[in-house]
Amino acid sequence: MLNEASDAGYGRYLEELSIFHDVAKALTSSLNLDSVLQTIMDKISAYFQPDTWSLLMVDEASDELYFAIAVGDAAESLKAVRLKMGEGIAGWVAKHREPLVVPDVYTDPRFAKRIDEMTRWKTRSIICIPLVSKHRALGVVQLINVDMKGFAENEMAILQALADYAAIAIDNARAVEKIQELTITDDCTGLYNARHLYKTLESEVYRSARFGYEFTVLFLDLDHFKTVNDTHGHLVGSRLLNEIGYTIKSNLRLIDYAFRYGGDEFVVLLPQTGKEAALVVARRLRDVFRTGTFLKGDGLNLNIRASMGVATYPEDAKTAHEIIRQADEMMYAVKNTTRDNVSIAQYGILS
Helix, strand or coil: HHHHHHHHHHHHHHHHHHHHHHHHHHHHHHCCCCHHHHHHHHHHHHHHHCCEEEEEEEEECCCCCCEEEEECCHHHHHHHCCEECCHHHHHHHHHCCCCCCEEEHHHCCCCCCHHHHHHCCCCEEEEEEEEEEECEEEEEEEEECHHHHHCCCCHHHHHCCCCCCCCHHHHHHHHHHHHHHHHHHCEECCCCEEHHHHHHHHHHHHHHHHHHHCCCEEEEEECCCCHHHHHHHHHHHHHHHHHHHHHHHCCCCCCCEEEEEEEEEEEEECCCCCCHHHHHHHHHHHHHHHHHEEEECCCCEEEEEEEEEEEEEEECCCCCHHHHHHHHHHHHHHHCCCCCCCEECCCCCCC
């Protein structure tokens, strides 16, 4: 009997070593957050064998938890579920950043019954571990209906260590994301920069050619922007560019892209958009400039206009550089004549 117990203990020890080895390997070999988290959660599931499990992440903007990964029959319905910070056992764990083991959920007033009612799941026990980094809760690992007889201090230590690995993975991924954002974002306006423009355009050309889509590029140049710098100084000019960048982006769809091309020039990419639909956007932006005033907070109430050029793939050009050149030429057709208007490749300036 002793030998059998010893063998079982040794086997469990080897299993634990294997888990940590695989998780460490995933952490060091991949920057893909979803892949690393899936590996960690799969290892947790194999070791603790819950009926079902989930990984909830904290949405800091709304102060809520959402189901980033969920398994089982209820997984699909959980995608739309959000818990307020502090709501339910998972919400309590996220709020207090403390692990919680609840052998019988119906004796715990913190249990959120609405999730079971919605998913028609029968929760008996919950083990929740917070993912914590720099005193902030990033998320929660939740195990449902684990065999509590075999769950002791050693198991809790293993689960906590794996949760720490998950927190490291999330932190690493976010750090990489911030670095990537810095390389593709213009500091002044917060829009994408010219470097990212051509990379995005190349991808859009490939995608549109493959699926037979159109897309349209708008090239904008601010009229008499130099006068603002000469009159009010470059700091005011920079604040104006920032506000204009925000204005452009706020008048686009979520799938559209806005770039600062350089100086006071901007480019808008409208995926899956032909000329007629693109002209609606161009007119809207033109009218926003005509009727709006900028830097009201600084007491300046500046009125700024823009010259715009429009070109569409594949009607006007079939490469990234050519589509930019066509839109740029159209913009200059306006800039060198009327200003404050839109010119369309093959059609000319709007009347």
